[in-house]
Amino acid sequence: MADFVAETITGANSGLSGQPVLDVRGLVVEFERADGTIHAVNGVDFAVCPGEWIGIIGESGSGKSVTLMSLLGLLGDGGRVTRGHAWFEGTDLLQLPNRRLRSVRGNEIGVVFQNLAEGFNPYLPIGVQIAETLVSHRLCTRRTAHRRAIELMRELGIGDAKARFHQYPHELSGGMRQRAMIASAVASEPKVIFADEPTTALDSTVQMQVLALLTDICRKRGTSVVMVTHDLGVAAHTCDRIVVMYAGMVMEEAAIDEFLQHPMHPYTLGLRAASFDPDQPDRPLRPIPGYAPALLEAPHSCPFAPRCHLATARCREHVPALRRIGPAHRVACHHVQGENET
Structure with missing residues (x-):
């Protein structure tokens, strides 16, 4: 994982290098509800290098915010991490007692919440x-x-x-x-900031002002940022690397230039087709057909298969691995060839 991240950062921004300051591996998060267990996050991997900006994008309910809040012990009632590691400067956040985690939260890892009331x-x-x-x-x-x-x-x-x-x-x-x-x-000049939809409910002008301020102050300090957003435009203008999530899984991960020029996963392509492009203001928006799954069971196939025009029997029977298809690009799709595949 660390090798992939180092290569990714080199491809995205030559000014970023080094070992990850945060390295999340195999994260699984569940919520107990009266109607059953919600499998909110299902084996998420990502890493952040010093000074890097990562954007996590996807539909509502894809597990973006839950992923970040789980690392800080902020899941609330019914939520629990059942598997995985989150290495932060050599310490696994998921194994820390509450007192030690509180000393990390707000000090070494800052948080910009989605809901200002929180x-x-x-x-x-x-x-x-x-x-x-x-x-x-x-x-x-x-x-x-x-x-x-x-x-x-x-x-x-x-x-x-x-x-x-x-x-x-x-x-x-x-x-x-x-x-x-x-x-x-x-x-407190943290090493990492989690920004969960930092411009929610703000008008477009204020959004850009707030993002510019956040970008400027973090770049000056060399602070890493993991930003959850629905807005592909926001991610494209601020991030070094993009992680696309769906149904609690990472579907695609790429350096920003690679992501913008060569998106590969059918879900990523669907998100782009459904998003407004200021360079093509007259292009009609094409929504992704169907609905996201309810996540009442752990994935046993590609979660996007019911909505994907490329889906085959293999997609409906096997969970695709998140495979590297280039030095700065990984995709979880049975129909995308990897570096060593023919």
Whole structure:
């Protein structure tokens, strides 16, 4: 896995290199519900090198957010990791006791939540909550943390930061709250940031502003980012590498240039056909037929087969392996030839 990632990064961006700072292998996550077990994540592998941006894309319910939250122990009631490893600087996050994991969460790994209501306490001023990230991890004194929080708020384009420091979450616009959440995520200068749909519910202009700020501040610090998004355009403009998920599995992974020029998996092609392309504004959108599976059982075949025009008996009987088809490209499809196949 590490060899593949090193080759991928070289192909995507020559400025990125080195061993993964985060290496997830064979991750399996389940949820117990009254109507049965939901197999939300089914053997996911991916890795992130220092300074790299990875975009995880796919439909709602494909396991993107669950994958990230499981690594931080934030699955909530009924969720559990049943298999896999998540190596973060030599330590398996999935084996850490809760106390040790809390010291990693928000300190060494920052989080920008999808739902702004989950990211802030409505009863505390925004600035106090940003500063608390530094204080709770004993990175500086409270006075220094307050000063640092105001500096970060300014850096992220929050005007009149001293006054905003004392305002409550409901007193800020959605764009300002998202900027404040990014400030909280980067306050401790983490090595990795998980950004879960960081521009949800923002209008397009504010989206681009927030993404530009997040990109700028993380690139300057050499921070790695794993970003969950539905928006192929957002991923194309910000990421070094793309991971495509469907039904809790990785369908395709490629360096961004390879992904844009030579997408291979039928699901990836379907996503692109169903997405607006600003370079072809008159192109009609073609939705993917059918529906995503309910995930009430572990996969025993290609999960995309019921919606795929290329599906054969083999697809309906065997789970495709995620195989390398190039130095910066892997695909899980029985109909795509690998490097060593004829």
